[in-house]
Amino acid sequence: MLRAGIVVLALAGSACATLSDAQREQAARIAADARATVVSCEAAFACAQPSSLRSLGSRALAESEAQAPRHYALLLDYGQDALLARLNLIRSATRSIDVQTYIFDEDDAGHLFMDELLAAAGRGVQVRVLVDQLSALKRVDTLASLAGAHVNFQMRIYNPVLGRARISYPQYVLAAACCWRKLNQRMHNKLLLVDGVVGVTGGRNYQNGYYDWDPEYNFRDRDLLVAGPEVAAMDASFEEYWNARLARPVEQLTDVGRRLLRDGVPTVEHGNFEHPERVARISRDADDAALVDERLTARALPVGAVDFIADPPEKHRRSYEGVAPSTHGLRELIESARREVLLQTPYLVLSPAAQDLFRELQQREDSPRIIVSTNSLAATDAFITYAVAYKYKRRYLRDFGFEIHEFKPFPQDAPIDVDATGTVDVARPGEAVPAAGADVVRPLGREYSALRWSVAGSNDPVPLARGGVRFGLHAKSLVVDERVGVVGTHNFDPRGDNYNTESAVVIEDERFARELAGSIRRDIQPDNAWTIARRDKPPVFSGLEYSLAKISEHLPIFDLWPVRYATSYEFRPGPECPVPLSPRDPGFRACYEPVGDFPEVNLSLKALLTRIFTGFGGGLAPIL
Incomplete structure (x- = not known):
């Protein structure tokens, strides 16, 4: 010693x-x-390669006027x-x-x-x-x-x-x-x-x-x-x-x-x-x-005004007060919603202020629809963060009115290029291949690097029931009423609110907002995501179970109630179910089948740890 x-x-x-x-x-x-000090080019333009992408900037500046700016915006999915x-x-x-x-x-x-x-x-x-x-x-x-x-x-x-x-x-x-x-x-x-x-x-x-x-x-x-x-x-x-x-x-x-x-x-x-x-x-x-x-x-896309919002580096001074610009801007936009909010975040952990915002939206007479695209446990690179989100699913669904869709680890219609990964023998649905046990993300690649050594292996992706290259959601985007679109770095989480400096681009243009919304809606289609909804009520004592679960959820620690409010559902198309439905639709249960809390996950130590962090990890929320 x-x-x-x-x-x-x-x-x-x-x-x-x-x-x-x-x-x-x-x-x-x-x-x-x-x-x-040697420079290979003596030309004034540094022997630059002509580029139509760079020319978009020159064209936009030439087309802009003081009161009527012109921009070009290109989504890179x-x-x-x-x-x-x-x-x-x-x-x-x-x-x-x-x-x-x-x-x-x-x-x-x-x-x-x-x-x-x-x-x-x-x-x-x-x-x-x-x-x-x-x-x-x-x-x-x-x-x-x-x-x-x-x-x-x-x-x-x-x-x-x-x-x-x-x-x-x-x-x-x-x-x-x-x-x-x-x-x-x-x-x-x-x-x-x-x-x-x-x-x-x-x-x-x-x-x-x-x-x-x-x-x-x-x-x-x-x-x-x-x-x-x-x-x-x-x-x-x-x-x-x-x-x-x-x-x-x-x-x-x-x-x-x-x-x-x-x-x-x-x-x-x-x-x-x-x-x-x-x-x-x-x-x-x-x-x-x-x-x-x-x-x-x-x-x-040609668009008009564009607003770039960035936190200043002074956010990291002890003397910094108030809500940072990126957080303030996102909250203002969500607060302005009248019909719909499309929110895409890989880590669904909300600060108290964000929870208050969504609670107030839900209490409006004509509350907007809130659709959330986020990670499943099988897809996430931060299982501790997922566990905390899992703890509050009842609150998200019932109190805030969220419609949550969790990204699958093997999406079938997402903007990804499996061939580019260099993977061979990729497992497809229906092919039961044992997990190789090597599915890890190096510490450098984690969103929460400050926590990377806190628990050995704690933020590695969980083992899955079958092998193959997997994908996890990392996009941070927002669309309000299909009139304003936002792409940025903020996960809409307490870490982005309080610890990290963040930035975002806001574009109020219906055509751009519709394109961004279409990209997010693609991610929540049944081929790419599971839908989260209330599990079926037990035949007896359902009210008592719900009350006990709600009380347990509000405890900062010792949330050990074993039955959770919600679970994952898979869409089963058929003659009576031609298109996916909202969990609020009366016909939802006729078209969706429950597939468990952690589909695709090899129910091993990580599943147990998820339960543990659900019970004891609430105190980590401020830094997640």
Whole structure:
């Protein structure tokens, strides 16, 4: 025990050791002196590749007037389209590229994207990359290499806990003990900005799973490309974060700085891509002007005014008061609903203020219909979060009037590309294949990185009853009355309200809102989702059971009542059931069959843990 204590103290001491001012300056000089200065292109436009996507920005600015702005908006549902758009835009940059992201991995997608950014810097484009610390690149050597890569390339890390780029488990324990709030305050914003005329934002990070490239688990996500004058507001937000006190040049961080002081700037190459043919194919596609026009540019919608809402970095100051702009904007829009709210969030955990909002909506004389698209236990990458949502399903359905649809792990008609995953022998419905036991998401890929070490394996996807590449919902979108559409980074959860900084694009345009609504409605179709509804009442003592369950639900802990109010239902089409129905429709039970609380899940330890966190996890809600 004494030896363990000595080890912990030694680790704590090393974690707290920082560079002196002189060492920090020396590390910065080493990085600066090593940066390449050669530019491969002397042309004023940096030998940029012509791009119809980038031209949308120039066209929108030319068509805009002071009182009548013009924008073009393009939904990016397919992961391959989202990657294609990014590569094409980077190659079209003539002056600047700014990247703000939560996760930047060292896998095929991350390496490809970084290669493209460095190539742009090499031809004369000013490139800046801002990444949150807990989900930044995995290796200190990689970060040290990037610190000295090129004079046109800069990288900063946001909110580096303990002044480091990377922290180990013992350092995490120390950070949790000394700085729990700081550890949880993360930059969740996501932006790609090209030349100040085109911007991309939404749910996607830079990791295989966001582009259908992971052989085990991928996210069904959504981005939005915006071209036009409001990109200036995105630029201004990026500048705020780039210059924020919590954004540190990577070479100034203790672990990166020590690496530079010890051995200089390392030469780090990522080696061969895991699937080089897949990388080569998307790279060729990004150069194909006709393909980009057909798959992307031709689908962009002309819209009028666009509103970009972003939390300021000051949200992470102790002195910050009030409701953050992203949260305030979303609540105002929902409050304005008259007919319908379509809400898509991967993690259905609501803050007390959000619960009050939906309760008030439900109490209106003509309350709007509230349709929610979220994850099932089988699909989610955050089962603790699902367990807390599971605890409050009665409240969501009965008190707030939600119609909840939970995304399936093997959707049959979603905007995904199974072939791109590189998976072989994918199990289809009806093929009983034992779970391989390797369905895991690395800690870097989790939405809740601050909790990644709290319980070993606690946020890995649960084991399923059959094998195959699975998909989980990650899109964060909102449609109100099919007149306003929102795509952003906010999960409409307490973490987004209080800890993370978030952003969103709001477009009041009926055509755009209908397209976004159609995308969400596709995700909740029976091929892609289960419907959640009240389970059949027991033949006796149903009122007593309901009352006991409701009392148990309101307990912050010890919610151990075994029978829950709701369960999952599968649509069974037939002559009498030609189309899916709302759970409120009188004919619902004739067309839907209950399939259990956790369909597709291998009822093992994780199912038991879900029950446990349902009972004891209510106290975690404020940080979920």
